[in-house]
Amino acid sequence: MMKKKRKSISYGKWGYLFILPFFVSFFIFSLIPLVDTIRYSFFEYYRSGIKEIGPNFVGMKNYVSLLESDMLKYAGNTLILWVIGFIPQIVIALLLASWFSDMRLKIHGKQFFKVVVYLPNLIMASAFALLFFTMLSTNGPVNSILVSVGVIMKPIDFFGSVFGTRSVIGFMNFLMWFGNTTILLMAAIMGISIDIFEATDLDGCNRMQRFFYVTLPLIKPILAYTIITAIIGGLQMFDVPQIITNGQGNPDRTSMTLIMFLNNHLKSKNYGMAGALSVYLFLLSGGLCYIVFKMTNRNDPDGSKAALKAEKKEQRRKRG
Amino acid sequence: MKAKKGNRLVPVLIHIVLIFLAFLCLFFFYVLLINATHSHADLQKGFSALPGNALLENLKGVANDGTFPMFKGIFNSIIISTSCAAICTYFSSLTAYGLYAYEYKAKKLAFTFIMAILVMPTQVTAMGFLRLVTNMGLYDTFYPLIIPSIASPAVFYFMYSYLQSSLPLSLVEAARIDGSGEFRTFNQIVIPIMKPAIAVQAIFVFVGSWNNYFVPALILQSKSKITVPILIASLRNADYMSFDMGKIYMMIAVAIVPIVIAYLLLSKYIIAGVTLGGVKE
Numbered sequence: 001m002m003k004k005k006r007k008s009i010s011y012g013k014w015g016y017l018f019i020l021p022f023f024v025s026f027f028i029f030s031l032i033p034l035v036d037t038i039r040y041s042f043f044e045y046y047r048s049g050i051k052e053i054g055p056n057f058v059g060m061k062n063y064v065s066l067l068e069s070d071m072l073k074y075a076g077n078t079l080i081l082w083v084i085g086f087i088p089q090i091v092i093a094l095l096l097a098s099w100f101s102d103m104r105l106k107i108h109g110k111q112f113f114k115v116v117v118y119l120p121n122l123i124m125a126s127a128f129a130l131l132f133f134t135m136l137s138t139n140g141p142v143n144s145i146l147v148s149v150g151v152i153m154k155p156i157d158f159f160g161s162v163f164g165t166r167s168v169i170g171f172m173n174f175l176m177w178f179g180n181t182t183i184l185l186m187a188a189i190m191g192i193s194i195d196i197f198e199a200t201d202l203d204g205c206n207r208m209q210r211f212f213y214v215t216l217p218l219i220k221p222i223l224a225y226t227i228i229t230a231i232i233g234g235l236q237m238f239d240v241p242q243i244i245t246n247g248q249g250n251p252d253r254t255s256m257t258l259i260m261f262l263n264n265h266l267k268s269k270n271y272g273m274a275g276a277l278s279v280y281l282f283l284l285s286g287g288l289c290y291i292v293f294k295m296t297n298r299n300d301p302d303g304s305k306a307a308l309k310a311e312k313k314e315q316r317r318k319r320g
Numbered sequence: 321m322k323a324k325k326g327n328r329l330v331p332v333l334i335h336i337v338l339i340f341l342a343f344l345c346l347f348f349f350y351v352l353l354i355n356a357t358h359s360h361a362d363l364q365k366g367f368s369a370l371p372g373n374a375l376l377e378n379l380k381g382v383a384n385d386g387t388f389p390m391f392k393g394i395f396n397s398i399i400i401s402t403s404c405a406a407i408c409t410y411f412s413s414l415t416a417y418g419l420y421a422y423e424y425k426a427k428k429l430a431f432t433f434i435m436a437i438l439v440m441p442t443q444v445t446a447m448g449f450l451r452l453v454t455n456m457g458l459y460d461t462f463y464p465l466i467i468p469s470i471a472s473p474a475v476f477y478f479m480y481s482y483l484q485s486s487l488p489l490s491l492v493e494a495a496r497i498d499g500s501g502e503f504r505t506f507n508q509i510v511i512p513i514m515k516p517a518i519a520v521q522a523i524f525v526f527v528g529s530w531n532n533y534f535v536p537a538l539i540l541q542s543k544s545k546i547t548v549p550i551l552i553a554s555l556r557n558a559d560y561m562s563f564d565m566g567k568i569y570m571m572i573a574v575a576i577v578p579i580v581i582a583y584l585l586l587s588k589y590i591i592a593g594v595t596l597g598g599v600k601e
Contacts, residue, residue: 011422014502018418019430021411025470026437033448040447092341099334106331107338115587116342118594119349122583124531126549127575130556131352134568141351141367148366175344183594207330228439236441239533239549243556259443259534266447266538274447282444 034282041275047268054272062276070253071261071277077249078257081241082234084170085177090226092174093181098211100182101189117179125176129243132172133159162254165245169255172240177233181226188222189215231288235281238263352576355569363565378570387558388551389543390571394578397547400465400536401529405522408469409479412521413514416479417506421492438473443534450538460541469529475521482517483510520593523586527579548575 041062045054099105100114107113120128135142136158143155158164192215200210216223238259241249247264249256258281265274355363358372382390419431442449453464487510495505511518533549540546546554552575555568583590 010424011502012424015418015422015424015427018422018506019415022415022434022471022476023430025411025468029449029452029464029468030437030440030442030445030471033445033452036448036451037445040451095337096341099338105334107334113338113342114591115584116345118587118591119580119583120345122527122531122579122590124533124549124552124575124579126531126533126552127572128348130552131348131572131576133556134565134572135348135351139364141355144366178341179345180594183591187594232439232441236443238443242533243553246556262443262446263534263537266450271447271451278444278447281441285439285441285444 037275037278039275040271041279043272043275045272046270058272062272063280066273066276066280070256071258071280073253074249074256074258074261077253077255078234078237081166081169081173081237081255081257082231084166085173086230086234089174089178089181089230092178093185093226094216096178096182097185097189098215100186114179114183117182119179120176121180123176125239126243128172128176129240132168133244136168159244160251162251165251165255169241169244173234173237177230181230184222184226185219188219192218228288232285235259235285235288349576349580352569352573356566356573358566358569360564360566363569374566378564378566379574381564381567382570382574385567388555388571390548390551390574392544393546393548393551394574396462396545397530400462400547401526403462403466404469404529405526407466408472408475408525409518409522411470412472412475412479413511413518414506415476416483417510420480420483420487421489421510434473434476438477440473446535446538449535453539459539460545461539462545464539465529465532465536469525472525475525478521479514479517482514487513520589523582523590524593530579551575 040055042057042059043055044058044061045052045056047053096113096117099107100110134140137143138155138157143152146152147155156164158168196214196218197210200214205214236259237257241255241257242260242263245255247260249260258277262274262277262281265277351367354369354371355367356378357375358368359374359377362368362372362374382388415434419427449464453459456464458464491509491513492505495509496502500509531549532547533553536547537550537553540550552572555571
């Protein structure tokens with residue numbers, strides 16, 4: 001190491017030095033793999049038995065054969081599973097967030113409820129999935145309770161039907177994520193100035209009006225953030241369906257997600273196909289992010305913001 | 321008048337909904353904990369709402385199971401998650417400080433770059449990552465699960481927001497005048513100031529790593545190195561319905577309960593941490 005004691009006024013090089021580990025690590029463990037992934041997506045490269053085939057350059061062949069395979073079906077599965085979980089998640093979260101942040105509502109044990117709804121988010125998804133699988137099996141406790149209470153005559157085979165399996169996976173996703181979304185949205189609502197809510201009161205807004213015309217437009221940036229992360233998370237869905245269906249995507253691969261598909265290719269060391277699939281996923285997630293990003297950055301799509309601002313000004317003038 | 325009547329009904333309705341949701345969140349843990357205390361024979365008779373007396377027996381069964389070395393898995397998971405939490409928070413703070421406190425040409429570019437990769441899913445590079453790790457001779461070791469956490473855009477962003485709100489640059493200036501080197505300033509002045517942020521993020525990184533299944537399942541191979549989620553998956557893989565169910569429930573409980581306890585103790589900070597990360601524009 002050279003230790004030149006130059007009296008420089010600029011400390012800039014320290015900045016470079018401090019951010020260096022991040023970029024070196026990113027370069028090695030993300031960028032090189034990404035380039036490698038993209039490169040091999042153009043190659044025929046897999047293992048059959050102990051023999052390695054390739055790598056032979058095949059152009060876009062992997063991409064084409066993926067489109068001809070069941071990939072689109074798995075994309076559809078992923079979307080369906082995500083929607084089943086996400087719709088109740090965002091509705092309940094908005095509801096809870098507006099309740100928790102409403103000071104005039106006297107909610108008993110508010111702290112308790114906040115702690116409880118967030119709890120499932122921290123649970124190991126794979127263990128949680130195994131727990132659900134065990135509890136909902138035909139001789140598991142849930143069926144045992146339902147039968148003994150007399151709700152049903154004979155045990156329900158939750159994992160025997162497409163509807164049952166998808167509902168359970170969607171429900172688990174909902175359960176694991178609605179608390180997280182609630183806390184985020186609550187913070188967003190708490191960030192709105194109390195003056196605005198007082199103003200809406202003076203104007204005689206009811207709860208519904210206040211929610212749809214004031215709260216919702218004002219938390220739009222954080223709502224968008226929530227939706228972005230939820231979409232990305234949905235695209236990455238793996239642990240729950242993988243464990244519940246033991247990697248099979250049962251019944252008849254109707255709950256096989258894209259990442260499970262990728263995992264199968266990785267496990268069978270089909271690098272060409274895995275690469276092409278990764279590139280599809282990369283483009284898809286990039287595209288989705290960009291769309292939502294654009295949507296939220298279009299500053300004032302329906303003039304609601306301008307209207308709100310004018311309204312606020314009006315309020316202030318009236319009071320002042 | 322109408323509104324008044326509604327006002328009395330609404331709180332009742334709200335509490336009913338909240339209690340129902342809390343029930344959904346807690347019911348499964350309740351069943352888990354109860355069933356983990358029952359023996360296999362008891363469980364076959366159907367669900368009972370009261371705890372059984374096979375707690376120690378089941379725990380012993382889990383501890384002595386050679387096929388599914390649960391406690392070894394927990395030990396491995398703890399090593400990996402703790403290292404991740406330490407390395408990730410330290411280097412994220414360092415990166416954040418490097419971008420916050422200094423002026424240089426590439427600063428803006430570097431920041432924009434990190435923000436652009438903020439939400440990139442790790443799975444899309446998994447294939448190249450697996451090959452790289454294999455070529456480096458790090459397959460079936462803990463390193464590839466720990467070292468990449470140096471570059472965690474989300475943690476960086478949190479640290480950066482925190483620095484913006486709580487580190488006045490005059491303090492850094494003062495340290496310089498007192499003759500403190502840049503690196504020493506970071507370690508002895510900036511890090512202590514960032515302690516609350518580091519604590520919160522350490523918890524999240526730890527939990528994230530503890531629960532991670534996809535990447536470790538690709539990298540780890542030998543039984544002595546596997547982590548808890550992989551064990552859970554291999555349990556599902558085996559025909560486990562024919563196993564001792566009391567033991568199965570105990571295994572799941574052992575995987576889940578440590579985090580739940582930690583959460584209950586730290587819930588105040590964790591919930592505050594979720595909001596801190598999300599709210600800053």
